[in-house]
Amino acid sequence: MEGVDYLADERKKTEFDVEEMKIVWAGSRHTFEVSDRMAKLVANDPVFRKDDRVMLARKDLFKNTLRKATYAWKRINELRLSEEEASKLRSFVDEPAFTDLHWGMFVPAIKGQGTDEQQKKWLPLAYKMQIIGCYAQTELGHGSNVQGLETTATFDPQTDEFVIHSPTLTSSKWWPGGLGKVSTHGVVYARLILDGQEHGIHGFIVQLRSLEDHRPLPGITVADIGMKFGSGAYNTMDNGLLRFDHVRIPRDQMLMRVSQVTRDGKIVQSDVPRQLVYGTMVYVRQTIVQDASIALSRAVCIATRYSAVRRQFGSSNGGPETQVIDYKTQQSRLFPLLASAYAFRFVGEWLKWLYTDVTQRLQANDFSTLPEAHACTAGLKSLTTSVTADGIEESRKLCGGHGYLASSGLPELFAVYVPACTYEGDNTVLMLQVARFLMKTVSQLGSGKPPVGTISYMGRIEQLMQCRCAVKKAGDWLNPNAVLEAFEARAARMSVSCAQKLSKFSNPEEGFAELSADLVEAAVAHCQLIVVSKFFEKLQQDIPGKGVKRQLEVLCGVYSLHLLHKHQGDFLATSYITPKQASLANDQLRELYSQVRPNAIALVDAFNYTDHYLGSILGCYDGNVYPKLYEAAWRDPLNDSVIPDGYEQYIRPLLKQQLRVAKL
Numbered sequence: 001m002e003g004v005d006y007l008a009d010e011r012k013k014t015e016f017d018v019e020e021m022k023i024v025w026a027g028s029r030h031t032f033e034v035s036d037r038m039a040k041l042v043a044n045d046p047v048f049r050k051d052d053r054v055m056l057a058r059k060d061l062f063k064n065t066l067r068k069a070t071y072a073w074k075r076i077n078e079l080r081l082s083e084e085e086a087s088k089l090r091s092f093v094d095e096p097a098f099t100d101l102h103w104g105m106f107v108p109a110i111k112g113q114g115t116d117e118q119q120k121k122w123l124p125l126a127y128k129m130q131i132i133g134c135y136a137q138t139e140l141g142h143g144s145n146v147q148g149l150e151t152t153a154t155f156d157p158q159t160d161e162f163v164i165h166s167p168t169l170t171s172s173k174w175w176p177g178g179l180g181k182v183s184t185h186g187v188v189y190a191r192l193i194l195d196g197q198e199h200g201i202h203g204f205i206v207q208l209r210s211l212e213d214h215r216p217l218p219g220i221t222v223a224d225i226g227m228k229f230g231s232g233a234y235n236t237m238d239n240g241l242l243r244f245d246h247v248r249i250p251r252d253q254m255l256m257r258v259s260q261v262t263r264d265g266k267i268v269q270s271d272v273p274r275q276l277v278y279g280t281m282v283y284v285r286q287t288i289v290q291d292a293s294i295a296l297s298r299a300v301c302i303a304t305r306y307s308a309v310r311r312q313f314g315s316s317n318g319g320p321e322t323q324v325i326d327y328k329t330q331q332s333r334l335f336p337l338l339a340s341a342y343a344f345r346f347v348g349e350w351l352k353w354l355y356t357d358v359t360q361r362l363q364a365n366d367f368s369t370l371p372e373a374h375a376c377t378a379g380l381k382s383l384t385t386s387v388t389a390d391g392i393e394e395s396r397k398l399c400g401g402h403g404y405l406a407s408s409g410l411p412e413l414f415a416v417y418v419p420a421c422t423y424e425g426d427n428t429v430l431m432l433q434v435a436r437f438l439m440k441t442v443s444q445l446g447s448g449k450p451p452v453g454t455i456s457y458m459g460r461i462e463q464l465m466q467c468r469c470a471v472k473k474a475g476d477w478l479n480p481n482a483v484l485e486a487f488e489a490r491a492a493r494m495s496v497s498c499a500q501k502l503s504k505f506s507n508p509e510e511g512f513a514e515l516s517a518d519l520v521e522a523a524v525a526h527c528q529l530i531v532v533s534k535f536f537e538k539l540q541q542d543i544p545g546k547g548v549k550r551q552l553e554v555l556c557g558v559y560s561l562h563l564l565h566k567h568q569g570d571f572l573a574t575s576y577i578t579p580k581q582a583s584l585a586n587d588q589l590r591e592l593y594s595q596v597r598p599n600a601i602a603l604v605d606a607f608n609y610t611d612h613y614l615g616s617i618l619g620c621y622d623g624n625v626y627p628k629l630y631e632a633a634w635r636d637p638l639n640d641s642v643i644p645d646g647y648e649q650y651i652r653p654l655l656k657q658q659l660r661v662a663k664l
């Protein structure tokens, strides 16, 4: 039944202007238009087909990715796409590729850590893709502990070169994306050694492969690290291994914005903090936060549409059964994820602003906001990727058995997404960085330097330690001030409690290690507060469109109250709320679910995803799920023949043998 909208009745229930919500979701009318144009460009081009991806063997999959990535690059040039358009096109192609690391890490590393001269030399080559780069930091033995990397870069004053070397097996670079088969160059992180003395970890531009025949250069061993989790998924990427046997590079290939090595082998520190060597990771962490809302919204879009199509139980007098989206249990699992997708969208927008601000300040040698930028990017990367990865898996369960089919799009989405909890900093390790920032802030309270930015609430510590929740009826939980104070008091009290326990240890590092699980919980509370407060800030903006702001208020309520409900132990244990008030929050939450329900389909339509991008039969726009599932089953290569390959060899002899047993 081509053209029939099986979700039309659902769409009729909508109480807000979906077109305007699309603009809010995109961030601006301009971004919406660019996004819409690029999504359609990709969806209408057969080269970008992806439904066969999970069936392809690794070599075919990889070659296919090369084909798509180079074709995308060709189209970008032919159509003279702007950087914004190119970046949208890349995201709608929806296939991890070496180009991500080239543009997403190699280029930013040179921009952030290279001197003007180095940028002038290397960036034009990289912009034209005349060289292809990767970010080679992690090693077989060390990933989280960057200071523990073993690769060495020893300066040879005789020849004015660095000798890059892998002294042990564990010093082999391991994981860099694009390294395995494609990159010609890498920004390689290594331990700087001058005259026998170590000077910490620095980045070096190292050529890895010949620009003539792509063979590894002398002294370089390079290969792919092998298959990863899931079919299709991240296996489109050639994550690589790399060993150096005394490879020589000119001195001017050390990235020298943070520290310089002079001709006579002396180190000169510029006034830039050493942590800027980690700057590329900060940049990518903020892009990962923005991408979290995309991945979560995709999963939620699929689960929401399918939940409206799917019916199970509840038929009376031969009438239709209940749509599973009408079950309160389904709503209590699905709607918080829908609200989280919106919440992450807005916090991602804000984080982009924060990152731009800190970058501008750094250019003017103002490093004052760097610690907060590090804590926010690390903490929000950790929080949003953990929730998104769990949310994709929950969406799969929300779709019942059919969610487990590759054609639901959810297994591959999960497999592609889940490493985000590990790459660019393991989520626990990153939360511990936030915890350090919190403990430092608490220890400096009363020093006369008031905390600013996202941590400014700590400046009201006395009030936050004493205040009690004033909520008397469920509706009081709709008051933003009540919710904000609850999240602030919880975060402040959890931090102070950790700081008090820490102060009992004579060795603070031992104390930090002993209390690390509690510290992570305090850091999570702080990060959740940031997300809640940025959602409220968004609502203070002028948001046009009938009913749009109202819907966002409902979602903001769902986001904050579901967190309050889920973590009520924290709120109760810190004595900010009473059990009665916790129960009222839950009553209000249930009421909010009822307000989301008629708008649920429109709220996911507002993501404006094409069927191509969603890549899911269960999530298709028209909701015509069953015929499509049936047809897709027949397209599986296993159904090419009625009798499977292997029948003569295995099944027939087996059946024959059983026959003999039966006769005995």
Ligand SMILES: CCCCCCCCCCCCCCCCCCCCCC(=O)SCCNC(=O)CCNC(=O)[C@H](O)C(C)(C)COP(=O)(O)OP(=O)(O)OC[C@H]1O[C@@H](n2cnc3c(N)ncnc32)[C@H](O)[C@@H]1OP(=O)(O)O
Pocket: 069, 072, 073, 076, 086, 087, 090, 099, 100, 101, 103, 104, 105, 135, 137, 138, 143, 144, 145, 146, 147, 177, 275, 276, 278, 279, 281, 282, 284, 287, 370, 371, 374, 422, 423, 424, 425, 426, 429, 433, 436, 440
């Ligand atoms: C086709 C078309 C083309 C289109 C064109 C357009 C296309 C565009 C395409 C765009 C695509 C984009 C998508 C990209 C794809 C992504 C894919 C994913 C790839 C994944 C890559 C990776 O996976 S890549 C490796 C990441 N690997 C880590 O992530 C290690 C974590 N490990 C650490 O990060 C450190 O090891 C750790 C723990 C901090 C301790 O570091 P440590 O031991 O040195 O330091 P301490 O803990 O002692 O801290 C000492 C003091 O430094 C402070 N501090 C620490 N870090 C700081 C920091 N960053 N900034 C500021 N300050 C910092 C701290 O706050 C302390 O401050 P204080 O002293 O004041 O307290």
Ligand SMILES: Cc1cc2nc3c(=O)[nH]c(=O)nc-3n(C[C@H](O)[C@H](O)[C@H](O)COP(=O)(O)OP(=O)(O)OC[C@H]3O[C@@H](n4cnc5c(N)ncnc54)[C@H](O)[C@@H]3O)c2cc1C
Pocket: 101, 135, 136, 137, 138, 141, 142, 143, 144, 145, 174, 175, 176, 177, 234, 239, 419, 422, 423, 424, 425, 426, 427, 428, 429, 432, 516
């Ligand atoms: C798909 C993918 C792509 C990647 N791409 C790149 C790339 O392009 N370039 C690159 O350089 N790297 C890349 N990486 C590597 C990645 O950055 C690291 O794997 C990541 O930083 C985690 O480090 P690890 O593997 O050493 O984990 P580990 O640190 O060994 O983590 C193991 C466990 O130990 C725990 N742990 C570790 N330290 C602490 C601590 N101090 N306190 C408490 N718990 C701790 C962790 O929480 C985790 O549970 C990629 C990884 C993946 C999976």
